[in-house]
Amino acid sequence: MREYLENVRKKMPLVHNITNYVTVNDVANILLACGGSPIMSDEAEDVEDITSVCGGLNINIGTLHRQSIEAMFRAGKKANELGHPVLLDPVGAGASSLRTDTALRLMKELDLCVIRGNISEIKTLALGSGTTKGVDADAADAVTEETLGRSIAFVKRFAKDAGAVIAVTGAIDLVSDGTACCVIRNGRPEMGKITGTGCQLSGMMTAYVTANPEHPLEAAAASVCAMGLAGEIGFRRMQEGDGNATYRNRIIDAIYNLTGEQLEKGADYEIR
Amino acid sequence: MREYLENVRKKMPLVHNITNYVTVNDVANILLACGGSPIMSDEAEDVEDITSVCGGLNINIGTLHRQSIEAMFRAGKKANELGHPVLLDPVGAGASSLRTDTALRLMKELDLCVIRGNISEIKTLALGSGTTKGVDADAADAVTEETLGRSIAFVKRFAKDAGAVIAVTGAIDLVSDGTACCVIRNGRPEMGKITGTGCQLSGMMTAYVTANPEHPLEAAAASVCAMGLAGEIGFRRMQEGDGNATYRNRIIDAIYNLTGEQLEKGADYEIR
Amino acid sequence: MREYLENVRKKMPLVHNITNYVTVNDVANILLACGGSPIMSDEAEDVEDITSVCGGLNINIGTLHRQSIEAMFRAGKKANELGHPVLLDPVGAGASSLRTDTALRLMKELDLCVIRGNISEIKTLALGSGTTKGVDADAADAVTEETLGRSIAFVKRFAKDAGAVIAVTGAIDLVSDGTACCVIRNGRPEMGKITGTGCQLSGMMTAYVTANPEHPLEAAAASVCAMGLAGEIGFRRMQEGDGNATYRNRIIDAIYNLTGEQLEKGADYEIR
Numbered sequence: 001m002r003e004y005l006e007n008v009r010k011k012m013p014l015v016h017n018i019t020n021y022v023t024v025n026d027v028a029n030i031l032l033a034c035g036g037s038p039i040m041s042d043e044a045e046d047v048e049d050i051t052s053v054c055g056g057l058n059i060n061i062g063t064l065h066r067q068s069i070e071a072m073f074r075a076g077k078k079a080n081e082l083g084h085p086v087l088l089d090p091v092g093a094g095a096s097s098l099r100t101d102t103a104l105r106l107m108k109e110l111d112l113c114v115i116r117g118n119i120s121e122i123k124t125l126a127l128g129s130g131t132t133k134g135v136d137a138d139a140a141d142a143v144t145e146e147t148l149g150r151s152i153a154f155v156k157r158f159a160k161d162a163g164a165v166i167a168v169t170g171a172i173d174l175v176s177d178g179t180a181c182c183v184i185r186n187g188r189p190e191m192g193k194i195t196g197t198g199c200q201l202s203g204m205m206t207a208y209v210t211a212n213p214e215h216p217l218e219a220a221a222a223s224v225c226a227m228g229l230a231g232e233i234g235f236r237r238m239q240e241g242d243g244n245a246t247y248r249n250r251i252i253d254a255i256y257n258l259t260g261e262q263l264e265k266g267a268d269y270e271i272r
Numbered sequence: 273m274r275e276y277l278e279n280v281r282k283k284m285p286l287v288h289n290i291t292n293y294v295t296v297n298d299v300a301n302i303l304l305a306c307g308g309s310p311i312m313s314d315e316a317e318d319v320e321d322i323t324s325v326c327g328g329l330n331i332n333i334g335t336l337h338r339q340s341i342e343a344m345f346r347a348g349k350k351a352n353e354l355g356h357p358v359l360l361d362p363v364g365a366g367a368s369s370l371r372t373d374t375a376l377r378l379m380k381e382l383d384l385c386v387i388r389g390n391i392s393e394i395k396t397l398a399l400g401s402g403t404t405k406g407v408d409a410d411a412a413d414a415v416t417e418e419t420l421g422r423s424i425a426f427v428k429r430f431a432k433d434a435g436a437v438i439a440v441t442g443a444i445d446l447v448s449d450g451t452a453c454c455v456i457r458n459g460r461p462e463m464g465k466i467t468g469t470g471c472q473l474s475g476m477m478t479a480y481v482t483a484n485p486e487h488p489l490e491a492a493a494a495s496v497c498a499m500g501l502a503g504e505i506g507f508r509r510m511q512e513g514d515g516n517a518t519y520r521n522r523i524i525d526a527i528y529n530l531t532g533e534q535l536e537k538g539a540d541y542e543i544r
Numbered sequence: 545m546r547e548y549l550e551n552v553r554k555k556m557p558l559v560h561n562i563t564n565y566v567t568v569n570d571v572a573n574i575l576l577a578c579g580g581s582p583i584m585s586d587e588a589e590d591v592e593d594i595t596s597v598c599g600g601l602n603i604n605i606g607t608l609h610r611q612s613i614e615a616m617f618r619a620g621k622k623a624n625e626l627g628h629p630v631l632l633d634p635v636g637a638g639a640s641s642l643r644t645d646t647a648l649r650l651m652k653e654l655d656l657c658v659i660r661g662n663i664s665e666i667k668t669l670a671l672g673s674g675t676t677k678g679v680d681a682d683a684a685d686a687v688t689e690e691t692l693g694r695s696i697a698f699v700k701r702f703a704k705d706a707g708a709v710i711a712v713t714g715a716i717d718l719v720s721d722g723t724a725c726c727v728i729r730n731g732r733p734e735m736g737k738i739t740g741t742g743c744q745l746s747g748m749m750t751a752y753v754t755a756n757p758e759h760p761l762e763a764a765a766a767s768v769c770a771m772g773l774a775g776e777i778g779f780r781r782m783q784e785g786d787g788n789a790t791y792r793n794r795i796i797d798a799i800y801n802l803t804g805e806q807l808e809k810g811a812d813y814e815i816r
Contacts, residue, residue, distance in 0.1 A: 021293040021565040022300050022312050028566050028739035033788050038739065039636065039679050040566050043609050049640030065315050065339070067609070092311065096321030135311050193528070195300035195310065237785055241509055243528025244305050245521035249789035256737070256787025293565040294572050294584050337587050337611070364583065368593030407583050465800070467572035467582065513781055515800025516577050517793035 001267045002260035004212050004222035009035035013210035016054040016079075017203060018042045018072050020062025020091065023196025026248065027058075027203035033256035034226070036207030042068040047075035056084050056210030058203050059106065061099055062091035062135070069102055076110040085113035085209045085216065089202040092135045093117065094124035104128060107162060113209055114220050116167040116202050119143055119151070126158045136192070143172045152181045152272050165216050167205065167224060169198060175221040182221040184269045186228025188235045193244045197251070201227045204255070225267035230254035232266070273539045274532035276484050276494035281307035285482035288326040288351075289475060290314045290344050292334025292363065295468025298520065299330075299475035305528035306498070308479030314340040319347035328356050328482030330475050331378065333371055334363035334407070341374055348382040357385035357481045357488065361474035364407045365389065366396035376400065379434060385481055386492050388439040388474050391415055391423070398430045408464070415444045424453045424544050437488050439477065439496060441470060447493040454493040456541040458500025460507045465516045469523070473499045476527070497539035502526035504538070545811045546804035548756050548766035553579035557754035560598040560623075561747060562586045562616050564606025564635065567740025570792065571602075571747040577800035578770070580751030586612040591619035600628050600754030602747050603650065605643055606635035606679070613646055620654040629657035629753045629760065633746040636679045637661065638668035648672065651706060657753055658764050660711040660746050663687055663695070670702045680736070687716045696725045696816050709760045711749065711768060713742060719765040726765040728813040730772025732779045737788045741795070745771045748799070769811035774798035776810070 014037045019027055024040060031038040041050040044067060051057050057079040059072050079086050088110075090103035103125055107115070115125065118137035143151040152174060159166040160178035167175045173184040191197045205223040212219035234250030286309045291299055296312060303310040313322040316339060323329050329351040331344050351358050360382075362375035375397055379387070387397065390409035415423045424446060431438040432450035439447045445456040463469045477495040484491035506522030558581045563571055568584060575582040585594040588611060595601055601623040603616050623630050632654075634647035647669055651659070659669065662681035687695040696718060703710040704722035711719045717728040735741045749767040756763035778794030 020312070022296050022310075024566050025297060025569060025739060029789055029792070032737045032739060037680060038566075039639070040564070040607055041636075041640070042607065043642065045610065046608055046640050046642040049642065050636075053639055063312050063314065064318055066317065092313075092322075095311070095325055096313070096318050098315065098318040098321065136309060193304045195297060195304060233785075241505075241522075241525060241529060243525030245301055245524035245528070248301070249521065249793065250785075252789035253785060253787030256789070257785060292584070294568050297569060335584050335586065336590055338589065364585075364594075367583070367597055368585070368590050370587065370590040370593065408581060465576045467569060467576060513777075513794075513797060513801060515797030517573055517796035517800070520573070521793065 001222045001225060002264040004208055004219045005226060005263050006260045007211040008207050011211040012037055013055040013207050014039060014053065015056050015058055015203065015206045015210060016041065016051045016075065017058045018068060018075060019058060019060035019199060022062060023199040026196050026200050026252065030200040030252050030255055031203050031207055033252050034204045034207055042071045044070040044074055047071045048078045051075045051078050052082065054084065056206045057086045058206040059086065060089040060091055060199055060202055061102055062199060064098055064102060072106060073109060076106065080111045086110055087114045087116060087202055087206045088112050089199060090115065090117045090121045090125055093121045100124055100129060112164040113216050114165040114167060114205060115162060116169065116205055118198065119168050119170055122158065122166060122168050137170055143168065143170050143174060148172065156181050165220050167220050169201065169224060173224045175217065175224055177217040180217065181272045182269050183272050184221065184224050184228060186225050186232060186268050188231045190235060190247060191231045194248045221269065222263065225269060226255065226258055226263055229263060229266040230258060273494045273497060274536040276480055276491045277498060277535050278532045279483040280479050283483040284309055285327040285479050286311060286325065287328050287330055287475065287478045287482060288313065288323045288347065289330045290340060290347060291330060291332035291471060294334060295471040298468050298472050298524065302472040302524050302527055303475050303479055305524050306476045306479055314343045316342040316346055319343045320350045323347045323350050324354065326356065328478045329358045330478040331358065332361040332363055332471055332474055333374055334471060336370055336374060344378060345381060348378065352383045358382055359386045359388060359474055359478045360384050361471060362387065362389045362393045362397055365393045372396055372401060384436040385488050386437040386439060386477060387434065388441065388477055390470065391440050391442055394430065394438060394440050409442055415440065415442050415446060420444065428453050437492050439492050441473065441496060445496045447489065447496055449489040452489065453544045454541050455544050456493065456496050456500060458497050458504060458540050460503045462507060462519060463503045466520045493541065497541060498527065498530055498535055501535060501538040502530060545766045545769060546808040548752055548763045549770060549807050550804045551755040552751050555755040556581055557599040557751050558583060558597065559600050559602055559747065559750045559754060560585065560595045560619065561602045562612060562619060563602060563604035563743060566606060567743040570740050570744050570796065574744040574796050574799055575747050575751055577796050578748045578751055586615045588614040588618055591615045592622045595619045595622050596626065598628065600750045601630045602750040603630065604633040604635055604743055604746055605646055606743060608642055608646060616650060617653060620650065624655045630654055631658045631660060631746055631750045632656050633743060634659065634661045634665045634669055637665045644668055644673060656708040657760050658709040658711060658749060659706060660713065660749055662742065663712050663714055666702065666710060666712050681714055687712065687714050687718060692716065700725055709764050711764050713745065713768060717768045719761065719768055721761040724761065725816045726813050727816050728765065728768050728772060730769050730776060730812050732775045734779060734791060735775045738792045765813065769813060770799065770802055770807055773807060773810040774802060
């Protein structure tokens with residue numbers, strides 16, 4: 001795990017983010033915290049230039065606009081042309097036709113390096129339709145110790161079909177390239193009470209896969225471990241009266257201070 | 273008061289927010305803090321689907337765009353069709369024709385459950401025009417102990433005319449359904465030095481009225497008390513050198529930790 | 545320095561911001577912290593009304609949209625007509641044609657009071673083209689003790705040509721009106737690990753020049769000293785485990801508590 005984190009700090013990858021306006025500030029700050037550098041641009045006329053000066057592209061459909069959809073395709077095609085890794089975060093896929101259709105079209109027309117979402121969003125993409133309730137995963141879909149075997153098989157198969165690393169995050173996180181599946185148990189349930197921990201992870205994951213181009217599976221898994229570990233470290237620093245606003249800051253702070261050694265020691269994962 | 277808060281924690285209402293990009297992250301975090309669940313979407317093609325999976329709709333005109341205006345009407349009509357409560361926060365009504373006209377049209381074409389604003393914004397809606405200076409209330413309009421009788425009469429009359437619960441927030445808060453008026457004295461003047469405490473309240477109030485469909489007046493008033501109380505609790509936790517950025521976090525944290533019992537005990541209101 | 549800060553607290557200037565959605569919340573909170581009052585509007589149909597009720601205009605091109613560009617010109621022309629100071633923050637000029645061209649056109653068509661950017665952005669405007677890497681300055685362009693003489697000459701000349709106060713911020717900050725150049729050494733390198741400290745400064749600087757209309761050079765320089773000093777004060781309050789998220793809050797908090805006396809004593813500058 002250690003070297004994937006350290007490569008981000010060393011190479012300081014510039015990441016182009018086309019992301020929602022809800023959590024964009026936290027995405028920018030966590031990218032800086034992990035050692036990357038963020039730039040945001042979602043205007044179709046601007047994105048090809050911007051993605052060209054960057055090393056990776058993070059596409060998040062959390063607040064789609066007709067014009068930003070155009071920007072996603074133009075930026076994605078340019079990034080593909082340049083060989084930059086492209087990550088898709090299909091926020092809310094399954095909750096609306098526009099989100100589901102846009103995510104499916106992005107999968108079809110772009111060469112994606114990673115797709116990261118919650119289990120309901122990922123199932124929507126795998127099945128081509130869905131019933132996601134809002135932006136959180138359906139309880140019925142949850143990856144638990146009971147459903148783990150089936151969930152791993154599903155994620156592996158979908159990774160193979162999609163030709164991308166698939167990262168499903170939740171109580172237990174699964175990251176697979178179609179062959180191996182990394183099962184990760186870092187994190188805290190209270191992270192779900194902060195808006196945008198998923199978006200933040202997608203931003204940081206883009207930096208990790210950009211800085212570790214030969215190892216997208218390992219880099220994606222390392223970023224998931226880092227985020228979960230930051231959630232654990234941040235939670236230990238919570239004091240009486242603190243809540244989700246302070247917790248948000250403590251997690252980003254923990255990413256800022258996280259060392260390769262800490263990640264190596266604290267990462268709680270197994271390969272299946 | 274207690275049961276209105278507890279119903280939010282129990283039912284975890286999903287709230288669709290069409291809101292400004294300035295304070296949207298805080299709105300999302302306070303919705304999570306109070307026990308609700310936020311989703312944001314302001315693209316006309318997306319909003320009908322999104323509002324359909326939600327329980328309530330929060331419309332905030334803080335940063336209007338031509339396209340988001342269309343989205344507000346489409347979402348509002350769909351929410352009305354489905355019987356979901358719709359809240360309007362007329363940020364800056366009176367400061368520009370576009371804001372005043374849009375707010376008036378939303379009032380006319382939608383069936384609103386609650387309208388929440390500062391006194392200048394609400395006067396603008398009542399009079400059909402206004403002279404709001406920016407997004408803060410004019411000192412001349414302020415609800416004070418001296419003007420209280422007149423202000424209560426004004427809010428009751430406007431609530432009756434508008435057929436909605438009216439919530440006017442400021443040093444003294446007034447919430448009326450046209451018959452009763454709840455006069456609330458929770459809160460701290462320093463809350464005015466944080467951007468978006470009003471927007472946050474509107475988001476949380478939507479969760480409260482959604483989780484308490486039979487009691488919009490009481491639920492709206494309870495959310496006003498909760499916000500003011502959180503302002504008091506958060507302020508007591510401020511330390512030497514802290515300012516408005518930390519205060520923002522402490523208020524959201526206080527909402528996160530607020531219990532029905534605390535609200536019951538701390539709510540400072542009378543019915544007039 | 546003292547009176548420039550105190551005029552902001554006394555006059556509470558209302559500042560119209562057309563700014564990016566990444567750092568907009570922090571811009572609003574720092575404007576409140578310093579004693580000003582923020583309003584955001586980037587819809588072409590709305591901006592003339594909004595800028596008319598304000599005292600100054602802050603244009604930041606961090607996330608350009610076709611429609612917000614139109615709004616920048618309409619607001620800028622109205623502000624010029626009314627004699628309001630207009631500040632331009634050319635975020636990412638040099639990184640894309642759209643950004644470079646828009647910034648150059650804004651310079652040409654508007655009467656700007658101040659242009660504030662990093663050295664790469666400012667060089668791009670001076671040369672009419674550039675090679676900015678993202679939104680951070682190129683190391684090759686950095687203002688250092690070694691390049692100081694040349695950098696001062698460059699900034700003075702560009703200020704004269706542009707007919708505006710030029711503020712270049714970095715490890716050493718330079719503020720010039722074409723005649724004098726204020727060289728400022730406040731601040732901390734860790735401020736670069738927070739997204740939007742530059743955007744925040746631009747917002748606050750607009751409040752300073754609005755509240756001190758006869759002294760744009762001094763007011764701009766005072767705001768640069770205030771921001772740097774807040775970075776120093778905030779850094780001294782950092783505790784074990786804190787990172788860039790907490791540092792962001794501490795800086796805004798420090799601006800909130802900063803007095804004229806502290807600024808007078810802490811400002812580290814010389815006139816060249």
